[in-house]
Amino acid sequence: MGSVRSRAALGATAVVAVALIAAGTALLLVLRTNLTDQADLQAEVAAREVASQLATGVAYDRLEMPDGDDHPVQAVTEDGRLRAVSEDLEAVTGTGIREVTPAGANASGDGRAGPDEDDAADAADAAEEAEDGDGGAPGRGEVSSDEAETGGGTATVDGETYDYRFASVEATTPDGETLTVHAGSPLATEQEAVGEVRTAMLIGLPLLLLVVAGVTWLVTRRALRPVEGIRGEMAAITASADLSRRVPEPGARDEIARLARTTNETLAALESSVERQRRFVADASHELRSPIASLRTQLEVGVAHPELLDVEGAVLDTVRLQELAADLLLLARLDAGEGPRDGSRVDLAALVREEAGQRAGGRVPVRAALPESALEVAGSRGQLARVLRNLLDNAQRHAETEVTVSLRTDGGWAVLEVSDDGTGVPEAERERIFERFVRLDDARSRDDGGAGLGLAIARDVAERHGGTLVVRGSREGGALFELRLPAC
Template sequence: MRSRLGSVRAKATAGATLVVALALVAAGVALLLVLRGNLHDQAGLEAEVAARGVAERIATGSVDGDLDLPDGDEHPVVVTDEDGRVLAVGDDVRAVDGKRIAKPGHGAGGAAAHASGDEDDADDDEDADGPKPGEVDDDVDFRDGTATVGDRTEGYRFASVEAKDTGGRKVTVRAGSALTPEQDAVGTVRSAMLIGLPLLLLVVAGVTWLVTRRALRPVEGIRGEMAAITASTDLSRRVPVPAAQDEIGRLARTTNETLAALEASVDRQRRFVADASHELRSPIASLRTQLEVGVAHPELLDVPGAVEDTVRLQHLAADLLLLARLDAGEKPTGSRVDLAALVREDTSQRVNDRIPVRVGRLDGAEVSGSRGQLGRVLGNLLDNAQRHAAASVRAEVVREGEWVTLRVDDDGPGVPEAERERIFERFVRLDDARARDDGGAGLGLAIARDVAVRHGGSLAVREGSVFELRLPVAR
């Protein structure tokens, strides 16, 4: 059992650790993506600021002047004209996206020569798409690429902005911002997560293991007590109930309720066996005595007494067999039984009864069940009434909506209110009038109630000596 409990703890620990691991991995990936996106956007913003700074200086002056470009190590900048010719480039910028950057001759002079050659086209460009002279275009084009500054090549986020100087000449300013800080930050966070995730999972696994062990400790107590009960067969013992009002507490209480029901069932079975043995002993002893006397003295054999004892044994054996079948959960058949016809048939056969049975109201109503068992209930109720009646026994069947009631009453002293439930227990007789010679073994009413309950109805005593059997009408 300890290995099974250990398996439960292991499964719970593995499950919790797996769930936490998946959650942390998902959260870590999302964090890295968000961090990378933010740093990427920040690099683009820095590149845009650098590009616009140069573009605004060009728009307010001329591309032929001193542009005061940023240091290439900080923001590599390349200024080109509409034909893609390089007009200006930052210090130490040697290549962009793998293409070598040719330095313009004499700085602004080369650009001026080119500008004078296109002087006639300036007016035509004023009406073209793009910014007007002295303005910077609002649109920005972002792209990722590489730049070689000095001897080092790195990834950059480039921002391209168009502008026109006061002379109407359009240029494109491309400035970059290094992505190395972004990559370093993402790499640092990723490394921290790769180191911290296993440590956090170890903590989660350890805490889950300890918590599960503590939670399952009452289960081990319940198991140990159940094993002790099984070994000792002492059903009076109970498992410990933890103070916590949780599932394990409810399990312990349910287990104790099951043990109590099992103890009551075993006690009832023991009493039943003891009472049945006691009831069988008397007629068997009497019958044996009569037979022994008959063997020794045939003239003294009491044949009627022997027959009476044999019949009594037969009835008792039949009652015990029926009770055993009812206790085994035998379900009644689904036949339709007319209670009024059953009463007429049974009373017509009682020709030698001490007190004749008067038949009252007989409503036609059918119930679903076993005709034999319901006939046994009617017979037991009539026998019980005749045993205690002074001069009158009456039976009637009354339908009340979806229920039909069979009533049997007599003019006897009735059943005291305090004993109206006890008489339905097995082998119960209330007084001397129910002695073994005058009455049965105390099983008739117990059988009648068990049959009534298994047919979906009830059997109770009303007004002292009125027995009512209520059954649902068959659909």
């Protein structure tokens, strides 16, 4: 039961089984109730027919009784004496009286018991007088209009015993005697019908459950076939470490197709990340090799010829190596998800004044256009200062005569702009310069410029602070870098 197909087939079969059992039980109950109601109605009709005869004064031994097999009948007085009974009735239960022979009656050849001949003649005369409208007649009796009482029981007719539903109806004879007529209706049809339905359900239910289980198994197997393809391809990718491979995408627009597309997107992102990491390692190794080799050469020369040691060059190489190591460490922390500390606020205006003041004696002067009041943003002062330094270093490196730093608000944003009057950045290269280790002038000496990490670090820090960093052309013809951060 470890597979999805097995669990799905078992679950579907269990649900269908419960539903069918509940529906079958309800069906049997409804069928039994309907057939029982029909039997009660038939028994009541038979009882009222006999009661109507008694109400018209028909003698007990002249009553037209229904067939005893279909409707066994008893006519009982209020004091419990049996007055009339249907033919061939040998035993009965469920009517409240077990007698099957009328009290004080003579046995007749037709199987019914009734009153003696004189009483029968008197009753017949009274009935005829009532029908002729003779004023000397005792009058017409009546049949109770109340709903008949019903119940279950058994009756033995001609040696065979069956279950019956009995209906009881009260009737009053013309001479004022009140009797209760008990008439039964057999339940054989009901029992046979219920039995046939139950048998059909017991035979059909297992077969239907087998069909449900089989169909569910096949449908689930077909539905999960793409999943197995995805799993197999992922296993192959894991074994081969070839991230360029992709899992098959089904043509259907369902959850499995979306899973395949998401998996391929994840693989593409992972491949890009791994490739970026490889390129980063290769570029970092290349960038580190140059200052390390230069520093080693100078130290070796200094050991052999102390008078030729270039101390200033060794210091510059050491500083460059230190800055590059710091850049790599910062990028590693940013890649690991390091962000600004919550609750920290930085005054950008003060930060710009401080940084611009430190560059007053540089090759290219920095002019600051700042608001008089403080402009605060949430974030890390060290990381934001690093962004500003990187932007100013880049601007001073490419500017001809001047670098301008301005700070303003735009809605809920703090906008910092650094512009220069250099050659600018071609529009096609404006996104590429934010990639790591990218420098547009590959021919220039690495000693004259950075390692190509400053702008990549600046954009990463900006995004970690919920902001953006873009570049476009300045009014002076150079580059304008715009840093947007959420203002406090």
